[in-house]
Structure formats: structure tokens, C-alpha cells
Amino acid sequence: MHRFANPARFMRMSQIVLPWLTVVTTLLLVAGLVLSFVAPPDYQQGESVRIMFVHVPAAWMAMCAYTSLAAASAAALIWRHPLAEIAAEETAPLGAVFTGLCLVTGSLWGQPMWGTWWAWDARMTSVLVLFFLYLGYMALLNAFDDPTRGRRAAAILALVGFVNVPIIKFSVDWWNTLHQPASVLRVGGPTIDPSILLPLLIMAVAFTLLFATLLVVRMRAALIERKIRVLDAAAGGALG
Amino acid sequence: MSFSTWIQMGGYAMFVWPAYGIAAAALGLLALGSIRRYRLAQRRLAVMMATRRGEDA
Numbered sequence: 001m002h003r004f005a006n007p008a009r010f011m012r013m014s015q016i017v018l019p020w021l022t023v024v025t026t027l028l029l030v031a032g033l034v035l036s037f038v039a040p041p042d043y044q045q046g047e048s049v050r051i052m053f054v055h056v057p058a059a060w061m062a063m064c065a066y067t068s069l070a071a072a073s074a075a076a077l078i079w080r081h082p083l084a085e086i087a088a089e090e091t092a093p094l095g096a097v098f099t100g101l102c103l104v105t106g107s108l109w110g111q112p113m114w115g116t117w118w119a120w121d122a123r124m125t126s127v128l129v130l131f132f133l134y135l136g137y138m139a140l141l142n143a144f145d146d147p148t149r150g151r152r153a154a155a156i157l158a159l160v161g162f163v164n165v166p167i168i169k170f171s172v173d174w175w176n177t178l179h180q181p182a183s184v185l186r187v188g189g190p191t192i193d194p195s196i197l198l199p200l201l202i203m204a205v206a207f208t209l210l211f212a213t214l215l216v217v218r219m220r221a222a223l224i225e226r227k228i229r230v231l232d233a234a235a236g237g238a239l240g
Numbered sequence: 241m242s243f244s245t246w247i248q249m250g251g252y253a254m255f256v257w258p259a260y261g262i263a264a265a266a267l268g269l270l271a272l273g274s275i276r277r278y279r280l281a282q283r284r285l286a287v288m289m290a291t292r293r294g295e296d297a
Binding site: 041046047048051093094097101104111112210214221225231 | 255258262270277285288
């Protein structure tokens with residue numbers, strides 16, 4: 001693992017992977033969007049089911065991104081690896097955007113279906129907590145004069161906050177909520193009709209690849225910025 | 241199905257279209273911001289390396 005976590009190796013490998021990743025992501029996003037509008041309306045939700053093709057993948061990405069953030073934070077705390085630090089730092093804004101998107105699109109679906117923009121339902125509240133965890137992580141990262149202390153404090157918050165991920169996943173089973181129980185990732189297989197499931201899964205893969213593409217771009221940018229700071233410091237700060 | 245019927249989204253247009261619009265805007269801005277930051281960093285590094293080469297020469 002350490003061999004692949006080398007920043008120079010990451011730059012070389014990501015340079016090869018990035019164009020392919022971008023092409024596949026774009027194609028899948030286009031395919032997912034087309035299928036989202038070709039899919040038949042749901043027999044109960046009608047055309048509003050199309051919001052689910054954005055809302056559900058955004059919700060999955062919100063949790064996946066936080067899991068990545070916690071894993072990268074653990075690696076950074078244990079091995080003090082700069083690439084893990086950068087991965088965690090660059091994952092947080094992406095995760096925050098996906099979580100925000102999940103909350104907003106959920107609200108837009110909730111008003112016509114449940115008759116309310118917001119309810120303090122266990123699933124919605126735990127996702128809101130996830131959003132605040134992302135914001136807290138980013139705030140903590142920049143809250144100290146010493147960046148090392150900021151990174152360490154933020155990494156600890158990320159690890160402690162990880163307890164919220166299983167709470168989000170199982171909130172619909174543990175508490176009586178407005179949300180229906182799991183209908184895709186469940187024992188016994190999905191309960192959704194294939195005409196709805198296919199666009200949903202394609203959008204989910206597209207969102208995952210979009211997250212991966214943007215994470216690689218941002219990590220490359222962060223590594224270059226670190227190199228600039230090192231060169232600048234070596235030159236006595238003369239180049240700003 | 242006519243275009244106007246499709247746009248109306250069975251009466252849910254005011255919920256469906258904003259959901260897609262906000263998603264496109266949020267993810268689009270995130271992508272543009274990330275690419276812009278990456279290109280800016282690349283340009284700054286190139287300028288820095290060129291300056292160093294000039295100093296060495």
C-alpha cells in the first residue's frame with residue numbers, strides 16, 4: 001500500500017488514468033441522464049420519481065465520501081502519510097457538496113410526496129449531522145495556526161464522526177421514520193422495478209466516477225501547490 | 241407525448257426541474273472550480289520552474 005501511496009507515483013499513474021476516467025464519467029453521466037428521463041413514471045410517485053435518480057446516488061456518495069474521508073484520516077494519523085492527508089482534505093468538500101445535494105433534492109421530493117419540505121425524521125436528521133460533520137472537518141482543518149495540529153484535530157473528528165454512517169444506513173430499521181426501508185442494498189435483492197433500477201444504478205456509478213475524477217484532479221492540484229510552497233520556501237519566499 | 245406535456249412532468253415540474261438544475265449547477269461548479277485550481281497550480285509551477293531555470297543559467 002505504501003508503495004502506491006507515493007506522491008510521485010500517484011502523479012504519474014493519475015496522469016495516465018485521468019483522461020480515461022473523465023471520458024467514462026462523461027459517457028455514464030449522459031447515459032444516466034437520458035435513461036432518467038426515458039424511464040416510465042412510478043405508479044405511485046408519478047414523474048416525481050425522477051428526482052430519485054439524483055437524490056439516491058447523491059445520498060450514497062455522501063456516505064461513501066465520508067467512509068473514504070475516515071479511512072484516509074485513519075491512514076494519515078497512523079502512518080503520517082502526506083498522500084492520505086491530501087486525500088482526506090480533498091474528499092471533504094466533495095462529500096459536503098454531495099450531502100448538500102442529497103438534502104436539497106430530498107426536500108424537493110418530500111414536498112409533493114410527504115407534504116413537507118423537512119421533517120426531523122431519523123434519516124434526514126442523521127444526514128444533516130453528516131453535512132455538519134463535513135463542514136466541521138473543513139473548519140477545523142483551517143482553525144489552527146499550525147497546519148499539522150489542524151490536520152490532526154480534523155482527522156480525529158472524521159474518525160469519531162464515522163459512527164454516523166451506520167446510523168444513517170440503519171436509521172430506517174432502528175426507528176420509525178418517514179423513509180421507506182432499504183430497497184436496493186438489502187438481503188434478498190432490490191425491490192425496485194428494473195426500469196427504475198437501471199437508470200438509478202447507472203447514475204450511481206456515474207456519480208461515483210465523478211467523485212473519483214474530481215478527487216484525482218483536486219489531489220493533483222494539492223500536490224502541485226505543496227511543491228510550489230516547498231520551492232518557494234527554498235527560494236526564500238521571493239516568488240510569492 | 242408532446243414537449244409541453246413532458247416539460248410539465250405530470251404536474252411535478254416545479255420540483256423535478258429545480259432538482260436537476262441544482263444538481264447540474266452544484267456539480268458543474270465543483271468540477272469547474274477543481275479544474276481551474278488544477279490549471280492555475282500547473283501554470284504557477286511552470287512559471288516558477290522557468291524562473292529557476294533562468295536564474296540557474
